[in-house]
Amino acid sequence: MEFTFLGTSAGTPTRARNVTGLALRHGSPRHWYLIDCGEGTQHQLLRTRLSVVQLQAIFITHVHGDHTFGLPGLLASASMSGRTAPLPLIGPPQLRPFLETTLANTDSNLGFELQYINSESGDFLWQDDSLRVTSAPLSHRVPCHAFRFEEIRLERKLLTERLMADGIEPGPHWGQLQKGHDVCLANGRLVRAADYTTIPRPPRRVVVAGDNDTPELLTGACQDAHLLIHEATYTQAVADRVGPWPRHSSAKQVASFAMRVNLPYLILTHFSSRYQSGGSRGPVIEDIAAEARDAYSGGLHLARDYQRYRLDRDLILREVDE
Amino acid sequence: MEFTFLGTSAGTPTRARNVTGLALRHGSPRHWYLIDCGEGTQHQLLRTRLSVVQLQAIFITHVHGDHTFGLPGLLASASMSGRTAPLPLIGPPQLRPFLETTLANTDSNLGFELQYINSESGDFLWQDDSLRVTSAPLSHRVPCHAFRFEEIRLERKLLTERLMADGIEPGPHWGQLQKGHDVCLANGRLVRAADYTTIPRPPRRVVVAGDNDTPELLTGACQDAHLLIHEATYTQAVADRVGPWPRHSSAKQVASFAMRVNLPYLILTHFSSRYQSGGSRGPVIEDIAAEARDAYSGGLHLARDYQRYRLDRDLILREVDE
Known part of the structure; x- marks a missing residue:
């Protein structure tokens, strides 16, 4: 299971970080899944080995533009690059009018079937030959879900x-x-x-959350999970100053939760654009890392664009640096 | 009058070229206008000094996604960066249902008024303190227009x-x-x-075309114009092989037209992604340049992303290299 971060900025892109997009490679060597699709996701893919022709499904946590505005362009480019295989699109029901109106008003015809699957139905479960995917409701300004990916058909x-x-x-x-x-x-x-x-080992289980101000809602989904990927938009001090309206999590909140439920690995992402890389005079991304490290003693990572992580069969999470 | 190319690729982005977007700076030092807005235009702007807060108007030549899919994200980011001034959006009438449905289904609220102006009405004319803008119909798979920008209120x-x-x-x-x-x-x-x-000099006049397979349609608009910016998606040989369906122009077609109407300057853009930079084994962008140079003896440029050109009061077009 390999994760490639295609965007790690909240709300708007910065020069170093695009808005949210995450690729999960699993199953056949070139098969992959996309979780969220902010504007420019197809551009980020041009710098990876991932092809929209081999994309198995798209999962969308919630409808906000920084998680969805890349969909029309990515789908149109998939069509132009010759994709004909149906593509499951798993997310909130509003995706359908958004995409159908966009495609109709821009003279865009897809050469493949888009299969809309409502992730907000109470009994949501999706699976293919490699993964079983369930969802868990989160707390944000609009309905938002985490997806839990569990590998199936393990080698015997x-x-x-x-x-x-x-x-x-x-x-x-x-x-x-x-x-x-x-x-x-x-x-x-x-x-x-x-x-x-x-089957000599447990299946790998990973929870990828959307925007959320209440990590505790993931207590059930994180049961037996090996990795949680969750937003940490601010440090606690900035979150307190901003107030509750945006309904995001602080690094401290997520890290404390991960510690409490005994998660082996935690990757934080979706950072406010106010956080710059080291050397800046403003708040820096290292502030978020330090706050999380204080509350969590497991394997902690702060995602960067294009960074890849592999969760191996031995359940160890490794950065991929080639 | 300064032009910054934000995207110069046709259809899909490449690693070196984004899809179409062009900034025109004119009037007050920081005032600018955007012509077309493919996905990732807001990302390209992050590498310029142009701010969406100072954007005076957006012009859209036609509805295709490689010219429009960047609109929702650019507008949302303008709002998040505090824009409150109304923004004229000049283009085909389908822009309104496209944007209204997109914004409504993604919980996006703009903090400014979007003023929809139909560029396809027969008597289209738009002007502000600095520019008078008219349009000319082109020939493409969907209704498409060129915009002719003429400066007004010249110094006396x-x-x-x-x-x-x-x-x-x-x-x-x-x-x-x-x-x-x-x-x-x-x-x-x-x-x-x-x-x-x-008024000791003529007003500068520039025609910015959209996608078009019949440059001759611009004969009237190019009367007295100093610069034409036009697509040249292919060389003639490739255009012949592709056939008429895409309804694009070859370099030869556009260059011959520019020669015939005696245009001082021609900038070609919107190149098929099959054309790579020199050193590639496939078709190269220099093929398009050579073909255009054969047919046109005026000031010829092939646009690159981020390249800036200034049309000075002396009516000379200069590349800006700082």
Whole structure:
């Protein structure tokens, strides 16, 4: 599971950070998923190896422009680059009138089907061959959800001693069993994969939150999760000065929550454009890092644009630097 | 009059070129106008000195996404940066449902009035303190217009010998006359600015075209113009191979037209993304330059992103390199 941050700024882009977009690569080597799509997301993709032709689905946490205004351009470019495969678009119901009106009034015709899936329905669950995705409601100025990604169809290990002990000799059916398929032997005997294989590790589970002023709402979703990616728009001091209206989280809030629920890894993103890189005279991004580090002793990262992180099968999160 | 190219690629962005956007600075030092607004235009502006707070009007040649998808984000960012002054938005009537639906479905509220002005009405004319703008219909897959910008209120030169000969002595009324105001002297005599001043140079006139496969449609608009900015999506060989469907111009078509109507300066832009910079193995942007140079002996430029050109009062077009 590899994450590429395509934008890490809140509200408006800066010279160093675009507005929100996050790519999750998983499953087949080139398959990937997009979570949120601020303006310029397709531009950011030009500097990665990700292709909109291989995009498996788009997830949108909420309708605000800094998370959605890149959709029309990304979809139009996908069409121009020859995409024909249907594309699931999972998000709030307002995405449909927004996109349908935009495409109709700009003479844009997509060469593929856009499958609108409402993430706000109470029983939301989406899955494909590689991932099972559920959602959790957050607290923001508009309805907003976190998505929890859990890998499925993990590789199985054959219980060879048990197979041999039960007289099931090596052959092509071993390969079928390892893929999780039950097989019927030549003698008519049904052999179940569940009886002769084991899954030697837990599935990786990652929660990607949208804008949110109440991290505690993710207590259930973060149960057994290995990584939380959450906004930290301000430090607590700035959040107190700004007041509650924007309904964002401070670094302290998110970090304290992550500590309380015992999360192994936390990546913070969606920083107010007032935070500059080191050397600036104004507030700096290191203020957010320091505040989070005070409250959380797990693996902490502050996302930068184009930074990649890989959550490996050993459940260790590593920065990818090539 | 200073032009800054914010995007020079057709259809989709490349790593070196964004989709269409052009800034025209004129009048007060920080006043400027935007012509077309592809996705990422607000990002490009971050690398210029132009501020959306000082933006006087937006002109849109046609509704295609590579000329319009940057509008919602640019307008939202203008609002977030504190703009309150009304903003004229001059373009096709479909801009209104596109923007109103987008803003309504993304919880976006602008802190200023957007004044929709239909550029397709037969008697279109727009002017402010510095510019008079008219339009000319083009030929493309959707209705598309060129805008012709002509400066107004040019600086006047006092005819001092005539003033003295007629017994009008120096005083504050000389300043009024020079500004073009008629004055009434202490003795009751009305002195007309038109009689005692002259405008020593012609107004600068620039035509900025949208997408178009028939440059000849600009014959009238280019009458007396000093500069034409026009798309040249392909070379003629590529245009012939692509066929007429996209309804774009070749370099040869535009350059031949500019030669025929005796235009002093021509800037080509909106290049197909197949054209790369020199050193590439595919078609290169120099192919377009060579083809245009063959047909046109005036001042020819091929626009690059962030390149600035100044059309000075002496009617010379200069690249600005600071």
